[in-house]
Amino acid sequence: MVYDLIIIGGGPAGITAGIYAARKKLKTLLITKEWGGQMTKAPEIQNWPGIKKISGIDLINKMIEHLKSFEIEIKEGKEVIDLDKKGDNFLVRDNDGTYEAKAVIIATGKIPRTLNIPGEEEFKGKGVSFCATCDAPMFKNKEVAVIGGGNAGFGTALDLVKYAKKVYILEFLEEMKGDPILKEKLEKTGKVEFQVNVAVKEIKGTKFVESLVYEDRKTSKDHELKVEGVFIAVGMMAKAEFAQKLVELNQIGEVVIDKDNYTKTPGIFAAGDISDIKYEQIVIAAGEGAKAALAATDYLKNKQ
Amino acid sequence: MKTYDLIIIGAGPAGISAGIYAKNFGLDCLIIGEEKGGLINAAYKVENYPGIFGISGKQLSEKFKAHQKHLKIPFKRERAEKIIRQKDGFKILTNKNNHQSRTIILAFGTEFKKLNIKNVAKFEGKGVSYRADDNAFLFKNRIVAVIGGANAAAMSAIKLSEKAKKVYIIYRQEKLRADAIWIDRVSKTKNIEVLYGRNVVGLKGEDRLEKIILDNKKELEISSLLIEVGYVPNIYLIHDLGIRTDEKGYIKTEKNQSTNIAGIFAAGDITTGSNEFRQIITAAAEGAIAALGALNYISNKK
Numbered sequence: 001m002v003y004d005l006i007i008i009g010g011g012p013a014g015i016t017a018g019i020y021a022a023r024k025k026l027k028t029l030l031i032t033k034e035w036g037g038q039m040t041k042a043p044e045i046q047n048w049p050g051i052k053k054i055s056g057i058d059l060i061n062k063m064i065e066h067l068k069s070f071e072i073e074i075k076e077g078k079e080v081i082d083l084d085k086k087g088d089n090f091l092v093r094d095n096d097g098t099y100e101a102k103a104v105i106i107a108t109g110k111i112p113r114t115l116n117i118p119g120e121e122e123f124k125g126k127g128v129s130f131c132a133t134c135d136a137p138m139f140k141n142k143e144v145a146v147i148g149g150g151n152a153g154f155g156t157a158l159d160l161v162k163y164a165k166k167v168y169i170l171e172f173l174e175e176m177k178g179d180p181i182l183k184e185k186l187e188k189t190g191k192v193e194f195q196v197n198v199a200v201k202e203i204k205g206t207k208f209v210e211s212l213v214y215e216d217r218k219t220s221k222d223h224e225l226k227v228e229g230v231f232i233a234v235g236m237m238a239k240a241e242f243a244q245k246l247v248e249l250n251q252i253g254e255v256v257i258d259k260d261n262y263t264k265t266p267g268i269f270a271a272g273d274i275s276d277i278k279y280e281q282i283v284i285a286a287g288e289g290a291k292a293a294l295a296a297t298d299y300l301k302n303k304q
Numbered sequence: 305m306k307t308y309d310l311i312i313i314g315a316g317p318a319g320i321s322a323g324i325y326a327k328n329f330g331l332d333c334l335i336i337g338e339e340k341g342g343l344i345n346a347a348y349k350v351e352n353y354p355g356i357f358g359i360s361g362k363q364l365s366e367k368f369k370a371h372q373k374h375l376k377i378p379f380k381r382e383r384a385e386k387i388i389r390q391k392d393g394f395k396i397l398t399n400k401n402n403h404q405s406r407t408i409i410l411a412f413g414t415e416f417k418k419l420n421i422k423n424v425a426k427f428e429g430k431g432v433s434y435r436a437d438d439n440a441f442l443f444k445n446r447i448v449a450v451i452g453g454a455n456a457a458a459m460s461a462i463k464l465s466e467k468a469k470k471v472y473i474i475y476r477q478e479k480l481r482a483d484a485i486w487i488d489r490v491s492k493t494k495n496i497e498v499l500y501g502r503n504v505v506g507l508k509g510e511d512r513l514e515k516i517i518l519d520n521k522k523e524l525e526i527s528s529l530l531i532e533v534g535y536v537p538n539i540y541l542i543h544d545l546g547i548r549t550d551e552k553g554y555i556k557t558e559k560n561q562s563t564n565i566a567g568i569f570a571a572g573d574i575t576t577g578s579n580e581f582r583q584i585i586t587a588a589a590e591g592a593i594a595a596l597g598a599l600n601y602i603s604n605k606k
């Protein structure tokens with residue numbers, strides 16, 4: 001059997017693409033490893049237009065319910081490992097099968113790089129966060145640490161200084177890597193303390209985060225820092241190597257698209273955070289998903 | 305006069321989304337618009353706005369409004385009439401006030417496209433309408449007609465078929481271009497008849513509309529005619545500014561929703577940004593991007 005469209009990914013971009021494709025009655029298969037991806041980590045979303053306040057999990061559940069109200073085939077818990085060509089069509093291989101489609105949308109999103117230290121997983125959502133835009137308001141008048149002194153860390157800190165009493169920015173290397181302009185802005189607030197040569201080793205707490213332990217890499221001495229929040233901003237990872245035979249990946253692994261979501265291979269589209277679009281917001285990813293599905297619909301129509 | 309960081313002109317999905325983002329970024333912003341929700345108010349059903357589904361356009365519009373109120377995003381029900389460039393920003397003249405702002409997001413969308421049918425102006429509001437939610441549209445047990453073949457026309461026909469005795473869809477092409485899901489519903493609705501390859505060329509009636517004349521000279525007795533043939537960009541505001549548009553009048557935007565004039569961004573149906581797909585979700589997405597654009601513009605200037 002040949003599908004009209006295979007959508008890879010079950011975040012806001014993939015789900016929206018699925019809603020649009022199903023409404024166009026394309027024979028569609030959506031394959032995803034998990035639902036929601038990054039947004040499931042947001043305890044409170046206030047910027048999904050039309051919903052005043054909702055948790056990331058509740059919003060993704062509404063989207064899944066919406067998607068499943070249409071006719072669409074779904075394979076959950078499957079990771080796509082290869083994308084290849086077969087004549088005019090494409091072959092999508094996951095860990096238990098190979099599926100053929102006339103068009104493909106890649107919407108696998110990004111995953112935050114983790115530190116892999118004790119406490120990081122345990123206190124996720126309990127003081128450990130990967131998203132300042134989502135979680136900063138919860139740290140009003142509190143002391144927090146940002147791990148990572150690049151632009152992502154600075155951006156995170158800029159979100160935090162609006163609320164937090166004090167923000168430590170901890171960088172592993174000898175100097176901060178973020179833009180000096182941003183650094184200057186942070187310095188002006190008088191709330192930020194910068195520390196370099198810091199290797200964070202553990203996040204501690206009982207119910208919630210209470211402190212973190214780091215090694216000063218110059219003196220090799222361990223220190224404990226009392227903070228109630230730890231924001232990890234050591235970058236995101238785009239993982240689209242499965243598609244690299246057919247699409248162009250940029251230096252950081254994102255799928256290169258034009259403004260209408262086309263990749264370099266006609267018939268393969270990308271949408272959301274996995275693409276090289278600069279904005280990583282739920283509503284923007286969803287908009288991109290809609291555009292990609294409609295572009296795929298046009299592509300299929302023109303092929304007939 | 306107070307100077308805002310950002311004034312958003314238009315209060316549809318693009319404008320409200322821009323406002324939500326601007327507010328979250330801490331920008332001092334104001335939304336100016338004539339109708340909160342904009343065109344979605346006229347949509348019978350919205351089934352493709354992710355996560356909020358099975359509701360009418362009006363209900364979705366209410367949700368947008370509630371969100372705007374909840375975040376206390378200032379809104380003024382005014383009609384923007386002129387934008388003047390000045391040092392460090394813009395002045396916006398409305399029908400009631402003058403405002404000043406460092407940046408602007410143009411999000412005033414599109415308006416209903418009119419058709420060049422003989423006598424059409426005479427019957428507007430007297431049997432001819434452009435929106436299916438029009439209160440003046442009396443169709444109970446009557447025969448009515450819808451001109452158009454896209455989603456809006458199909459949706460309206462379905463809505464009207466619930467009350468009307470009969471609904472004609474009159475479309476100039478041989479096949480409806482609505483989503484397959486709507487075409488299916490139309491074909492399954494017994495009291496809808498689609499007249500393909502036809503145009504309405506004239507209207508007749510004493511005071512109210514009574515008859516329409518088709519291009520095959522056939523006359524149909526109907527009591528109401530709904531014209532749903534798409535939209536045209538609202539361009540009245542941007543003429544003097546020199547904002548670049550495409551040949552149809554849609555504002556050309558870059559990836560960050562900026563226009564050719566520094567400090568002015570555009571979002572939603574008024575732009576070329578969504579590959580001409582112009583959906584509620586793409587408008588909302590563009591609103592968010594435009595707000596980010598305005599934020600970056602202001603940060604870089606400081």
